[in-house]
Amino acid sequence: MTELVFFINQVVIAGAVLGCIYALGAVGITLIFGILRFAHFAHSELMTSGAFFAFMLAALFASWGIVTPIPTGFVVLPLAMVMSAIFALGIDKGFYAPLRKRGAKPVILLIASIGVTLMVQGLIRLFFGAGSYSFFETETKDVFRIDTSFLGSTRPLVITEPQLLMIVVTVISVLALHLFLTRSRLGKAMRAMADNADLAQVSGINTALVVRVTWVVAGALACMAGTMLALDVTLKPDLAFNIIIPIFAAAIVGGLGQAYGAIAGGLLIGFAESLAVFNWTMVLRPLNAVLPEWAQLPATLALVPTEYKLTVAFVILVVVLLVRPTGIFKGASS
Amino acid sequence: MIRRSLSLFAGLFVLILVVGWLMGLPFTSSRLVEAAAYALIALGLNIQWGYGGLFNFGIMGFLMLGGFAVTFMSYPVNAEFWGGDGPMLLGRALLAFALGVLLVLAARRSDRIGITGRWKATLVVLAWFVGYCVYRSQIDPAAAYIEANAGFVGGLGLNAVFGWIFGGILAAGVAYIVGKIALGLRTDYLAIATIGISEIIRALIKNMDWLTRGTLTVSPIPWPTPLPQDYQAGGADQVTALLLARGGYLALAIVVLGLAMWLVSRAYSGPWGRMMRAIRDNHIAAASMGKDVKSRQLEIFIFGSVLMGIGGAMLVSFTQIFDPSSYQPINHTFLIWVMIIVGGAGNNWGAVFGAVLIWLVWVVSEPVAKAIFETISYWSTTVGWSEIPDIESRSAQMRVFVLGLVITIALRYAPKGLIPERVRQDA
Amino acid sequence: MPLIELKHVVGGYGGAPILNGVNMAIEQSDIGVIVGPNGAGKSTTLKAIFGLLKVTAGTIDFLGENVANSLPDKLVPKGLSFVPQEKNVFTSMSVEENLEMGAFTRKDSFAETMAWVYEMFPVLAEKRRQPAGELSGGQRQMVAMGRALMSKPKLLMLDEPSAGLSPRYVIEIFETIVRVNAEGVGILMVEQNARQALAFASKGFVLAGGQNRFTGTGAELIADPEVAKSFLGG
Numbered sequence: 005m006t007e008l009v010f011f012i013n014q015v016v017i018a019g020a021v022l023g024c025i026y027a028l029g030a031v032g033i034t035l036i037f038g039i040l041r042f043a044h045f046a047h048s049e050l051m052t053s054g055a056f057f058a059f060m061l062a063a064l065f066a067s068w069g070i071v072t073p074i075p076t077g078f079v080v081l082p083l084a085m086v087m088s089a090i091f092a093l094g095i096d097k098g099f100y101a102p103l104r105k106r107g108a109k110p111v112i113l114l115i116a117s118i119g120v121t122l123m124v125q126g127l128i129r130l131f132f133g134a135g136s137y138s139f140f141e142t143e144t145k146d147v148f149r150i151d152t153s154f155l156g157s158t159r160p161l162v163i164t165e166p167q168l169l170m171i172v173v174t175v176i177s178v179l180a181l182h183l184f185l186t187r188s189r190l191g192k193a194m195r196a197m198a199d200n201a202d203l204a205q206v207s208g209i210n211t212a213l214v215v216r217v218t219w220v221v222a223g224a225l226a227c228m229a230g231t232m233l234a235l236d237v238t239l240k241p242d243l244a245f246n247i248i249i250p251i252f253a254a255a256i257v258g259g260l261g262q263a264y265g266a267i268a269g270g271l272l273i274g275f276a277e278s279l280a281v282f283n284w285t286m287v288l289r290p291l292n293a294v295l296p297e298w299a300q301l302p303a304t305l306a307l308v309p310t311e312y313k314l315t316v317a318f319v320i321l322v323v324v325l326l327v328r329p330t331g332i333f334k335g336a337s338s
Numbered sequence: 339m340i341r342r343s344l345s346l347f348a349g350l351f352v353l354i355l356v357v358g359w360l361m362g363l364p365f366t367s368s369r370l371v372e373a374a375a376y377a378l379i380a381l382g383l384n385i386q387w388g389y390g391g392l393f394n395f396g397i398m399g400f401l402m403l404g405g406f407a408v409t410f411m412s413y414p415v416n417a418e419f420w421g422g423d424g425p426m427l428l429g430r431a432l433l434a435f436a437l438g439v440l441l442v443l444a445a446r447r448s449d450r451i452g453i454t455g456r457w458k459a460t461l462v463v464l465a466w467f468v469g470y471c472v473y474r475s476q477i478d479p480a481a482a483y484i485e486a487n488a489g490f491v492g493g494l495g496l497n498a499v500f501g502w503i504f505g506g507i508l509a510a511g512v513a514y515i516v517g518k519i520a521l522g523l524r525t526d527y528l529a530i531a532t533i534g535i536s537e538i539i540r541a542l543i544k545n546m547d548w549l550t551r552g553t554l555t556v557s558p559i560p561w562p563t564p565l566p567q568d569y570q571a572g573g574a575d576q577v578t579a580l581l582l583a584r585g586g587y588l589a590l591a592i593v594v595l596g597l598a599m600w601l602v603s604r605a606y607s608g609p610w611g612r613m614m615r616a617i618r619d620n621h622i623a624a625a626s627m628g629k630d631v632k633s634r635q636l637e638i639f640i641f642g643s644v645l646m647g648i649g650g651a652m653l654v655s656f657t658q659i660f661d662p663s664s665y666q667p668i669n670h671t672f673l674i675w676v677m678i679i680v681g682g683a684g685n686n687w688g689a690v691f692g693a694v695l696i697w698l699v700w701v702v703s704e705p706v707a708k709a710i711f712e713t714i715s716y717w718s719t720t721v722g723w724s725e726i727p728d729i730e731s732r733s734a735q736m737r738v739f740v741l742g743l744v745i746t747i748a749l750r751y752a753p754k755g756l757i758p759e760r761v762r763q764d765a
Numbered sequence: 766m767p768l769i770e771l772k773h774v775v776g777g778y779g780g781a782p783i784l785n786g787v788n789m790a791i792e793q794s795d796i797g798v799i800v801g802p803n804g805a806g807k808s809t810t811l812k813a814i815f816g817l818l819k820v821t822a823g824t825i826d827f828l829g830e831n832v833a834n835s836l837p838d839k840l841v842p843k844g845l846s847f848v849p850q851e852k853n854v855f856t857s858m859s860v861e862e863n864l865e866m867g868a869f870t871r872k873d874s875f876a877e878t879m880a881w882v883y884e885m886f887p888v889l890a891e892k893r894r895q896p897a898g899e900l901s902g903g904q905r906q907m908v909a910m911g912r913a914l915m916s917k918p919k920l921l922m923l924d925e926p927s928a929g930l931s932p933r934y935v936i937e938i939f940e941t942i943v944r945v946n947a948e949g950v951g952i953l954m955v956e957q958n959a960r961q962a963l964a965f966a967s968k969g970f971v972l973a974g975g976q977n978r979f980t981g982t983g984a985e986l987i988a989d990p991e992v993a994k995s996f997l998g999g
Binding site: 037042043045099102103106108110111112114115116118119120121122123124125126127129130133134248249252253256260309311312314315317318321322325326329 | 393519520523525526527529530531533534535537538541542544545668672675679728731732735736737738739740741742743744745746749750753
Binding site for chain 1: 815817836837838840841842847849852853854855856857858862865866867869870912913916
């Protein structure tokens with residue numbers, strides 16, 4: 005049983021946490037692609053800047069002496085999401101909208117998003133330096149250790165408070181997003197525009213409004229993903245820039261333009277990454293007793309060494325693109 | 339058009355003089371050598387994007403391949419490695435690799451013995467897995483042995499020029515594989531795929547310590563031309579020696595660049611170039627006219643990558659150190675893109691102009707930002723506010739912002755670049 | 766005052782104009798049919814009315830107000846609706862959601878209109894939960910018309926509603942159009958099945974080279990030997 009608990013700690017919990025973050029990031033990318041038809045590369049910077057908004061708000065709360073029962077990062081999250089949404093709208097208005105108006109090709113918008121990536125990252129580094137920050141300098145990160153000895157395990161099930169909250173918050177947001185897309189007038193209009201932008205315009209749908217709503221939703225979700233990532237590890241200027249490949253992989257694997265596909269893709273890649281680097285020796289060690297001398301298990305027996313974790317997402321991406329180019333949930337083809 | 343280009347280049351020359359006057363000769367001469375290497379790299383991207391319309395976000399990977407190639411070819415021979423069991427172990431790993439390849443190939447042909455459909459797919463996956471395990475079972479101990487006993491495999495002790503050539507060959511080989519997999523994809527997917535590949539190359543080179551020494555870095559890597567020390571040994575004083583040595587390197591770099599430009603413009607003005615333009619502007623029409631779009635695109639992707647490999651090798655031999663952890667997508671991929679966008683995609687002179695200009699802007703924005711911050715800090719302290727903290731590190735980050743600003747401004751106000759592509763009437 | 770009146774409309778996609786002075790007037794009780802050879806500017810006329818291309822000269826008066834170069838999100842609430850020829854349904858959305866999108870500009874309750882649409886197209890009521898992409902060509906055309914009717918338009922414009930449909934469905938669609946017109950919706954449509962469409966048209970327009978060549982009632986145009994010879998295939 006000890007082995008199973010270890011497996012749950014290393015793969016199930018870690019994979020779920022990672023998967024949640026990827027999913028929330030990928031949803032934004034996929035929505036923007038569905039509506040505006042370009043790969044928004046600067047999404048990583050929306051995530052990072054969102055985390056910094058939350059960090060500043062949390063620091064402000066701390067300086068006012070406000071103590072919250074749950075990590076302050078989660079308390080200030082709604083406010084930070086609003087700030088991020090406004091920030092995303094500003095970026096669109098300042099950099100993408102003029103290019104769209106000129107009728108620039110999607111690939112030009114993709115290059116422009118690189119420019120935005122560099123600018124935002126430059127600004128973050130300018131104000132915060134290149135070092136890393138923690139949300140838990142003044143408060144403690146609670147760790148829940150669930151005793152599993154009744155199952156005959158010597159190890160406890162370990163999950164931190166932010167991780168638990170993160171999973172809960174993600175589930176709530178995904179449900180909210182689902183209701184928004186299937187029940188609300190604007191959500192349906194968003195799906196309509198992603199399906200057929202010309203017809204949406206002909207139907208009298210205010211496409212400019214839909215574009216704005218898309219940025220608001222994508223910005224808010226990016227802030228949520230970035231903040232939660234920062235709560236789980238540490239906050240640094242290249243926080244999300246380093247995971248943009250798995251996030252894009254999640255969006256593409258799920259089928260670009262497909263919100264549910266992005267969520268599935270995010271979880272898939274999150275679990276695949278933690279499974280790939282999992283050290284099987286820890287689980288299979290009892291076998292050493294029965295295995296002959298020459299076939300003893302090595303100290304680490306992982307499918308992929310930890311240094312190459314990043315390649316996992318990429319290999320999945322390539323395989324999916326070769327086998328099913330439109331993604332698992334048939335995405336946009338143009 | 340010609341007049342505009344000439345005046346832009348004249349302006350660039352003045353800028354170089356100003357930088358030289360402000361920052362001193364040693365600084366400026368180094369930057370010029372690097373600028374020549376970047377011009378070669380930008381030329382490579384210009385071929386891919388400007389001529390072929392192919393997206394490559396994996397430039398960093400090709401630069402690293404070039405850097406590794408030149409390190410491997412020109413670094414002195416490591417006697418400890420060749421004297422030990424290392425070569426034998428590596429040979430075994432190579433055999434295991436070949437065995438793995440054979441297994442996969444065999445599995446892919448299993449339909450000949452009647453295994454088809456789902457069973458064949460399962461068999462192929464299984465073959466991949468077994469092949470991978472066999473290879474890992476040999477390479478892991480070999481790597482551990484070499485790292486423990488010899489450090490790393492060392493080099494071959496050849497002239498660096500061979501390393502540059504090898505860099506080109508290595509880049510070509512990888513570009514072939516990448517192109518085979520990814521070139522059929524849509525632009526957005528190609529962008530992500532190439533980023534992913536460059537990240538894999540980075541992860542490999544950074545972590546294969548037995549081959550590259552990884553984060554421990556390799557230095558000093560010899561120059562293809564005499565070093566300043568060599569001239570000094572010959573009796574020249576310090577400044578002359580430095581100038582002679584850097585001048586020699588710069589001359590060699592410019593010869594390579596000139597050769598590449600001559601080859602590229604010859605090829606591009608011929609029938610091959612006409613076909614490339616036809617494919618870029620309308621690949622569906624070109625395909626329906628019977629042009630083999632995919633292999634033409636593969637050619638152009640490989641050709642561009644070769645230049646990137648060579649350029650990457652030139653940069654590493656110049657700085658004399660190969661440090662895999664110093665490679666960053668911002669500095670080694672996006673920087674090149676800014677050069678092309680600002681200079682003018684589809685125009686070789688535009689690419690060269692953009693490369694030199696942006697490289698200067700990139701290296702100068704740090705000291706300029708520092709000066710600005712210090713001035714503001716001085717004013718803020720005199721009016722009683724606090725000074726700006728950490729000016730050093732902040733100004734180092736300023737250039738990333740400047741780069742982003744330059745690219746967005748260029749896209750908005752000069753989308754075709756400063757020296758735009760000349761639209762020919764021959765098509 | 767006619768419901769819509771086009772006076773000397775000139776327009777195109779930025780290059781040389783495709784429309785070189787189109788004149789048209791439709792009453793709310795009318796069924797107007799535009800016929801003419803390929804490239805005559807038939808679909809372009811509808812798109813010009815709907816603000817999908819630039820009108821450089823002339824006026825388009827809808828209910829007495831010049832609406833030239835207004836965008837669809839302003840035109841739909843005024844009472845104009847348009848069914849494009851191709852890709853005229855949201856394939857990934859259900860039939861009912863397609864209809865809802867047609868009512869996007871409406872602030873009031875549209876349940877009654879939806880019931881009316883379902884009454885007109887009973888087959889859609891059966892398939893209301895099914896994605897529109899899974900329907901047959903004729904049913905898709907019904908979804909597209911239903912969507913356009915959800916905004917309670919005064920004028921419904923259709924671009925080749927019978928294109929690609931089997932003869933049985935062509936008749937069905939034409940019958941539906943007549944029925945919609947009888948409920949008080951003006952119709953302006955482009956048709957390839959010219960003779961068939963002109964047979965029930967109260968107004969017919971023959972366009973060639975972006976200009977009116979003949980105007981009259983449908984019956985008049987069919988009877989005109991010159992129109993019959995040049996545009997209706999003998």
